[in-house]
Amino acid sequence: MSNKLIDLQNISKSFGGNLVLDELDLYIRENEFLTLLGPSGCGKTTTLRIIGGFETPDTGSVLFEGKDITNLAPDKREVNTVFQKYALFPHMTIAENIAFGLKIRKKSASYIKDKIRYALKLVNLDGYEKRMPDSLSGGQQQRIAIARAIVNEPKVLLLDEPLGALDLKLRQDMQYELIRLKNELGITFIYVTHDQEEALTMSDTIVVMNQGYIQQIGTPEQVYNEPENAFVADFIGDSNILPGIMIRDELVEILGARFDCVDKGFGENNPVDVVIRPEDIDLVSPGEGTIEGIVTDTIFKGVHYEMCVMSRGFEFIVHSTDYYPENIKVDLKVNPFDIQIMHKPESEDEKAVEIDERLP
Ligand SMILES: Nc1ncnc2c1ncn2[C@@H]1O[C@H](COP(=O)(O)OP(=O)(O)O)[C@@H](O)[C@H]1O
Numbered sequence: 409m410s411n412k413l414i415d416l417q418n419i420s421k422s423f424g425g426n427l428v429l430d431e432l433d434l435y436i437r438e439n440e441f442l443t444l445l446g447p448s449g450c451g452k453t454t455t456l457r458i459i460g461g462f463e464t465p466d467t468g469s470v471l472f473e474g475k476d477i478t479n480l481a482p483d484k485r486e487v488n489t490v491f492q493k494y495a496l497f498p499h500m501t502i503a504e505n506i507a508f509g510l511k512i513r514k515k516s517a518s519y520i521k522d523k524i525r526y527a528l529k530l531v532n533l534d535g536y537e538k539r540m541p542d543s544l545s546g547g548q549q550q551r552i553a554i555a556r557a558i559v560n561e562p563k564v565l566l567l568d569e570p571l572g573a574l575d576l577k578l579r580q581d582m583q584y585e586l587i588r589l590k591n592e593l594g595i596t597f598i599y600v601t602h603d604q605e606e607a608l609t610m611s612d613t614i615v616v617m618n619q620g621y622i623q624q625i626g627t628p629e630q631v632y633n634e635p636e637n638a639f640v641a642d643f644i645g646d647s648n649i650l651p652g653i654m655i656r657d658e659l660v661e662i663l664g665a666r667f668d669c670v671d672k673g674f675g676e677n678n679p680v681d682v683v684i685r686p687e688d689i690d691l692v693s694p695g696e697g698t699i700e701g702i703v704t705d706t707i708f709k710g711v712h713y714e715m716c717v718m719s720r721g722f723e724f725i726v727h728s729t730d731y732y733p734e735n736i737k738v739d740l741k742v743n744p745f746d747i748q749i750m751h752k753p754e755s756e757d758e759k760a761v762e763i764d765e766r767l768p
């Protein structure tokens with residue numbers, strides 16, 4: 409018995425000759441909060457619409473609990489979608505909006521009333537039954553849209569950038585709401601966003617996509633700390649990405665200087681990409697580090713300072729709670745386990761590495 413709730417197998421999709429998804433393989437486990445993360449146009453919404461049944465793939469299959477649902481109509485699937493634009497019916501009360509799907513399914517009046525009360529409680533809007541949508545804030549309307557999806561008791565909730573239209577503070581509040589909802593409901597969430605912070609905060613699993621390919625699948629910690637390639641490293645958080653040469657196991661040469669690292673299995677004298685996070689670089693006195701540099705720019709970011717450090721022609725970004733003035737000479741030092749070695753992509757148009765770090 410596999411724990412794959414939804415299984416996308418070999419999914420390809422083109423629009424007018426433009427290949428949007430290229431042989432995508434992805435499974436989603438029961439109760440997982442899985443996020444599709446990637447830049448605009450990489451195929452996130454298309455993937456979600458294929459799961460929801462609003463698009464048919466050109467090749468491949470969609471399995472739900474092992475059954476092929478590739479050609480099943482959206483309303484026959486045990487999934488419900490919340491879109492970026494909450495699309496409440498403006499002439500209906502909140503209660504009527506939430507009841508809409510239940511009435512179509514001919515549920516009894518008392519069942520519907522109970523469900524509305526339950527759903528409003530879940531999204532922290534008890535007592536809003538008689539209000540009209542335009543008397544609610546954007547965040548409240550989005551919570552109603554979620555309540556409307558929840559009353560149908562889907563096994564899976566599909567959310568396409570549902571917080572995209574909200575301002576920063578509301579977005580952060582809603583992230584906590586969604587985590588709480590997921591825990592209380594015990595259902596599967598498939599979430600689409602281009603916002604890495606949203607993905608890192610809420611997800612059990614992040615699927616990083618680019619140009620219709622999966623770049624990496626892993627926990628937030630895995631994709632942040634151990635990006636599989638330069639695209640992932642660059643997309644998730646700030647990072648210094650440098651060309652390097654793997655001298656041998658646990659030793660890499662960057663900008664002509666040799667750094668101890670913990671990675672193995674990249675061969676000897678092979679070109680690699682090296683990722684070092686800004687917070688993982690220590691600035692020390694000249695002569696005390698591995699490589700010399702000069703601070704060219706310092707700005708205060710609230711919690712830390714951000715320094716640009718020019719070293720042998722490469723401009724490092726460094727975060728530190730210590731202040732280093734411009735034009736000061738420093739050495740850079742990095743702990744071996746903070747150096748991340750990655751295979752160089754074979755071409756600019758980076759192919760999928762299809763690394764899935766979850767246990768099957
Ligand atoms: N119905 C459609 N007709 C034509 N092109 C489409 C359609 N839907 C999506 N596309 C194109 O497919 C690509 C991926 O779109 P989408 O899945 O919406 O990306 P994302 O959600 O990651 O921003 C884009 O180039 C988009 O213009």
Ligand SMILES: [Mg+2]
Nearest residue numbers: 449452453454
């Ligand atoms: Mg989209």
